[in-house]
Amino acid sequence: MPEHTVKRYDEELDQMTGTILRMGGIVEQQLARAIEALVKRDPELAASVIADDEPVDQLEHEVDQLVTRLLALRQPMAVDLRLITASLKISSDLERIGDYAANVAKRASSLSQVEPMRPVAVIPRMSQIVQTMIKDVLDAYMARDAEKALAVWRRDEEVDETYNSLFRELLTYMMEDPRHITPCTHLLFIAKNIERMGDHATNVAETISFLVTGTPLDEARPKGDTTPFATSPDDTGGSQD
Amino acid sequence: MTMTTETAALQNMPPSKLEITELDVHYGATQALFGVDMRVAENSVSALIGPSGCGKSTFLRCLNRMNDIIEGCLVDGNVLLDGEDIYAGELDVVQLRARVGMVFQKPNPFPKSIYDNVAYGPRIHGLAESAGELDEIVESSLRRAGLFDEVSGRLKDSGTSLSGGQQQRLCIARAIAISPEVILMDEPCSALDPIATAKVEELIDELKEDFTIAIVTHNMQQAARVSQYTAFFHLGNLVEFGETEQIFTNPEEKRTQDYITGRFG
Numbered sequence: 001m002p003e004h005t006v007k008r009y010d011e012e013l014d015q016m017t018g019t020i021l022r023m024g025g026i027v028e029q030q031l032a033r034a035i036e037a038l039v040k041r042d043p044e045l046a047a048s049v050i051a052d053d054e055p056v057d058q059l060e061h062e063v064d065q066l067v068t069r070l071l072a073l074r075q076p077m078a079v080d081l082r083l084i085t086a087s088l089k090i091s092s093d094l095e096r097i098g099d100y101a102a103n104v105a106k107r108a109s110s111l112s113q114v115e116p117m118r119p120v121a122v123i124p125r126m127s128q129i130v131q132t133m134i135k136d137v138l139d140a141y142m143a144r145d146a147e148k149a150l151a152v153w154r155r156d157e158e159v160d161e162t163y164n165s166l167f168r169e170l171l172t173y174m175m176e177d178p179r180h181i182t183p184c185t186h187l188l189f190i191a192k193n194i195e196r197m198g199d200h201a202t203n204v205a206e207t208i209s210f211l212v213t214g215t216p217l218d219e220a221r222p223k224g225d226t227t228p229f230a231t232s233p234d235d236t237g238g239s240q241d
Numbered sequence: 242m243t244m245t246t247e248t249a250a251l252q253n254m255p256p257s258k259l260e261i262t263e264l265d266v267h268y269g270a271t272q273a274l275f276g277v278d279m280r281v282a283e284n285s286v287s288a289l290i291g292p293s294g295c296g297k298s299t300f301l302r303c304l305n306r307m308n309d310i311i312e313g314c315l316v317d318g319n320v321l322l323d324g325e326d327i328y329a330g331e332l333d334v335v336q337l338r339a340r341v342g343m344v345f346q347k348p349n350p351f352p353k354s355i356y357d358n359v360a361y362g363p364r365i366h367g368l369a370e371s372a373g374e375l376d377e378i379v380e381s382s383l384r385r386a387g388l389f390d391e392v393s394g395r396l397k398d399s400g401t402s403l404s405g406g407q408q409q410r411l412c413i414a415r416a417i418a419i420s421p422e423v424i425l426m427d428e429p430c431s432a433l434d435p436i437a438t439a440k441v442e443e444l445i446d447e448l449k450e451d452f453t454i455a456i457v458t459h460n461m462q463q464a465a466r467v468s469q470y471t472a473f474f475h476l477g478n479l480v481e482f483g484e485t486e487q488i489f490t491n492p493e494e495k496r497t498q499d500y501i502t503g504r505f506g
Contacts, residue, residue: 002504009503075462077489077501214491 001079009074016066016087017142023059023094024138026052028131030101031197035127038108038120038190046112049105056098063091079214086211090141093200093207097134100193100200107186117183122169126162127194129155133201137208146212153205153217159198160224166191171233195225245278246493248483254470258283258423258453259304264318266299266308273299277318277479279472281423286445286454288468288485290461292505295474297457301425304455305341306334322423339366342421346428348408350400350415355392358400358411359383362419378418386414387444406437413444417452424448426456430463442467461501465489473497 004010030049037046067088070076076084111117133152140148170184170191209217259281266274274296281287281304289297299308306327308314320327327337339362350358359379362368369375379396383389388410392403400411409429416424426445430438445454445467458464464471464485471488473481473496481494492498499505 002499004503005505006503077461077465077503078492078498080502081490 012066012070012074013080013083016063016070016084019059019063019066020087020091020094021138021142023056023063023091023098024134024141026056026059027094027098027101028134028138030056030098031104031127031131031134031194034101034104034108035124037105038111039124041108041112041116043109043112046105046109050102053098053102056095060091060095063087079211082211082214086207089207090204093203097197097200100197104190104193107190111183111186114183117173117180117187120187122162122166123187123190123194126159126166126191129159129162130194130198130201133159133198133205137201137204140205140208141211144208144212146209149205149208149212150217153202153209156198156202157224159195160226163191163195164224164226167227167230168233171230175233245479246481246483246497248481248487248493251470251483254280255282255285257281258323259455260319260321260324261300261303262319262321264300264303264316264320266296266303266317267313267315268311269313273477274303275477277474279479279482281453281455282470283453284449284451285470286449286456286468287470287472288464289455289457289472289474290459290464290500291474291480292500293459296477297472297474298427300474300479301427301455301457304423304425305338305343307343309334339419340421341423341425342416342419343425343427344409344412344416344429347432348405348412350403350408350411352399352401354397355383355400355403355411356396359414359418362415366419368419382414382418383411385417385444385448386410387440387447388414404437406433406440409433409437409441410444413441413448417448421452423453423455426454428457428459431459438463461489473500475500 030052033045034049036042037049067084070084074080111120133155136148137152139145140152167188170188173180174184206217257280261277261279261281264274264277265272277296277300279300289301291297302308303316303320304327306316308316316328322337322340326332327341351361353361356379359382360375363375363378369378380389383392388407391407392398392411400408403411409432413424413429430441433441442463445456448454456464456468468485471483471485472479473488473492473494475496481488481492481497483493488497489501492501
């Protein structure tokens with residue numbers, strides 16, 4: 001894309017996208033470290049993840065200000081307008097991802113006080129998918145790559161499926177022994193948080209697709225979380241719609 | 242002959258008031274327009290945008306044969322007004338300009354009273370049978386131009402005594418006094434302050450109920466605000482023509498995108 005005649009306009013747009021990418025970098029790290037804190041049962045690491053919420057909120061606030069300024073002073077059109085409105089949405093999705101990561105860290109901290117649970121092993125696998133989604137969606141934003149965004153969008157189904165099987169597994173443990181209920185509930189919320197992060201990464205992917213093409217994605221979004229309909233561990237096989 | 246990109250949504254365009262096909266314009270040895278095909282939809286506002294020298298004003302002036310008075314100007318192609326070729330030999334140009342009125346960049350009221358400025362057209366075209374009827378035309382034209390309340394007490398004052406914005410609305414009142422079907426506007430707000438501009442834009446929006454409007458503007462926000470259809474001209478070619486919303490949010494042509502986003506090299 002050629003540069004704007006007014007160079008300062010390009011600098012302001014670069015500043016906005018740069019701020020988003022910094023936010024993205026922090027939340028990506030937040031998720032990775034929250035999971036590490038869970039696996040290594042490390043409350044100090046968990047505390048540092050929670051503390052990172054502050055800079056993320058700060059950056060979101062900066063994006064808000066930059067966007068308002070650009071809209072007021074530059075009267076953006078077409079692709080510039082889409083980039084600016086997309087960035088505003090993406091920053092709020094990233095901020096939510098950061099919040100969920102902090103919540104995972106809080107629960108990891110609580111779990112480090114009790115006996116280790118077996119299904120903890122599934123969570124890093126699930127988280128790995130979501131971390132890659134976040135990374136790819138940020139790359140897609142930087143490169144304005146609609147194809148890459150679409151690939152992330154499609155991967156969300158995998159996250160939902162992993163969440164479904166984990167949900168089933170955790171219910172089984174809780175039925176086995178009521179003493180498992182507290183740690184399993186924490187794990188279930190952790191898994192739900194990660195699943196929600198995947199949804200926000202998917203939102204970002206949709207936003208990027210619109211930013212690049214100018215038209216909303218017309219495919220129906222893949223929806224794989226069947227647990228809202230579950231009444232027993234056997235209900236989450238994923239066959240019902 | 243050039244290829245113009247027409248956006249898909251144009252299939253739902255209302256009937257055309259003006260239909261222009263393969264329009265070439267030469268000023269002496271210089272060609273100003275190259276095979277322009279465009280439709281001007283009835284009861285709507287069509288904006289013509291593009292950098293200086295792109296041919297948009299030339300195009301506008303072809304629509305009521307204002308180019309006829311420019312020496313060395315040669316117009317080739319078809320301009321159909323309600324299906325009738327306005328360049329056909331038998332057409333009366335004075336009648337044509339009564340049907341296709343014009344408002345210019347700089348307000349140009351006659352050095353006459355406010356009343357006479359508006360009454361001039363109806364008088365020469367014999368549109369009023371009595372003084373009372375003429376009074377009515379003057380009042381209703383001034384009302385529709387949103388000027389009556391501001392000037393009702395001083396209709397005998399000179400038109401040139403008004404402010405710039407009022408003068409431009411007076412010119413619009415003068416244009417609509419002869420009940421044209423089409424109004425051509427060549428940068429009608431470029432000499433006006435933002436408040437006067439807003440009043441003229443509001444007026445354009447109201448006038449489209451009764452008239453077909455084509456407007457040349459350098460102010461892209463204005464094109465985006467007032468028009469339903471936008472044509473982007475560049476180097477004498479009509480590059481892209483489509484619904485205004487699409488042109489300004491998601492144009493199909495790179496040149497259009499570069500121009501409206503301020504990236505023109």
